[in-house]
Amino acid sequence: MQIDNTPSLTVGNVAASDGWIDPSGGVDFKDNPSGNDGSVYVILDGDPKGYQYYEDAADWSWRESAGRAIIPATLSNGQHSLKIEARAANGAADSQEFPINIDNTPTIDIDDIEAINGSFDVGGSVAFTVHPTSFDGTVAVYFDDALQASAWMEESSWSYFQIANRLIDPTVLTNGPHTIKVVATAANQTQSEAQTTFNVDNTPKVTIDDIGKLEGFLDIKGEVKFQEATSRPDGTLSLYFDDGLLAVRNMEEPSWSYDELSGRKLNAAILSNGGHSVRLVARAHNGEQDTAQITFNIEPAHKLKIDQNKLQNCRSNILNLVNVL
Structure with a gap:
């Protein structure tokens, strides 16, 4: 009498679906009246992942045998081997092996x-x-x-x-x-x-307008441009007169004036004779800066010129008037 207890194993799709690889199929064992008919082992790259006992003809799955399906996202890049092996009670076996290529490179x-x-x-x-x-x-x-x-x-x-x-x-x-x-x-x-x-390029740009006529109260003006800052002032503008610091102000507007920066206009009438300068230094948050300067001169007041001939005539007229009186 010839005995052949080799089980019959079939395997379906081994492709990934929704992030899982869960091979499944059918298995048929000869009846074992005194115990389990056989078992299905699942093996990944030569490493057994689990097994499950089955009776007679049954459906099997990797998840059922190993406790969970394969997550290809966790596998190293390259070729891997999936092996499914059906073992009968007497040790006779049937197996199928499938290569899968993994490339999880994002x-x-x-x-x-x-x-x-x-x-x-x-x-x-x-x-x-x-x-x-x-x-x-x-x-x-x-x-x-x-x-x-x-x-x-x-x-x-x-x-x-x-x-x-x-x-x-x-x-x-x-x-x-x-x-x-x-x-x-x-x-x-x-x-x-x-x-x-x-x-x-956070370099600011500052300019000074022409002063115009040097008399009375002067309000020197100009423009300044910074890289826009979203949640704070765009930068600072420092005002110097004759190299003396008068004011430092945070700036958000594109224009400036001497009056707004220092709190007063420049009174030309009280300035000393000679050269003077107004200098602006714009500083960005990253330390970049730009400078603009204008210089001007206060001239001495014109002296009164007297015609000596006319002065002598006035004196003579006064003396004649005195003699008459």
Whole structure:
């Protein structure tokens, strides 16, 4: 009598679905009247993940045998092997093995930064392999190669504000190029990164209008321009007269006047004769500054000129009048 207790094993789809790989199929064992007919073992890369006993003809699944389905997001990149083995009560076995290729490398990009006008945000898109029981991955943001913050991500987009909980304030940055880098890290620790560069010029610009006629009270005026600050004054403006500091004021408006800065107009009538100067220094939050200066001269008052001939005639007339009297 010939005995053949080899079980019959079938395997269905082994592709990922909704973040899981859960192979399943059917198995048929010969009846064992004194115990379990057989068992199905599931093996990943040579490592047994579990097994389940079955009776006669039955449906089996990886989840049922191992306690959970495979999460491909946690597997290392490269080729892996799934093996399903049906073992009869006498040890006879039937098995099937399937290779699966894993590439969990995330993708991430960063939008271009347009013209800068005040605090700004930057963002982009990101894509991870779906992790069904946890976050798909993390995104970290770096500013000039210094880590600012990182956050778990499930969305398909990211922003600097979303991750670092603040906007980028260009007014405190040094003049010149700066970089923003983002690094996406998947659940299996594979990474991708993207980077963009933008240029900062926080140099302010201050000008002084022509003084005009030097008489009476003068209110010297001009313009000043800073990089816009979102939640504070744009910068400071210092007023000097003859190199003596008169006032320092926070500025948000594009115009200034001597009167507004110092609290009074300049009285030309009390200035000493000679040269004088009015100087303005505009300072940005990052230390950049610009200077404007105007100089003027106070001339001596004109002396009274007397015609000596006319003076002599006046004297003669006075003497003649005295003699008559």
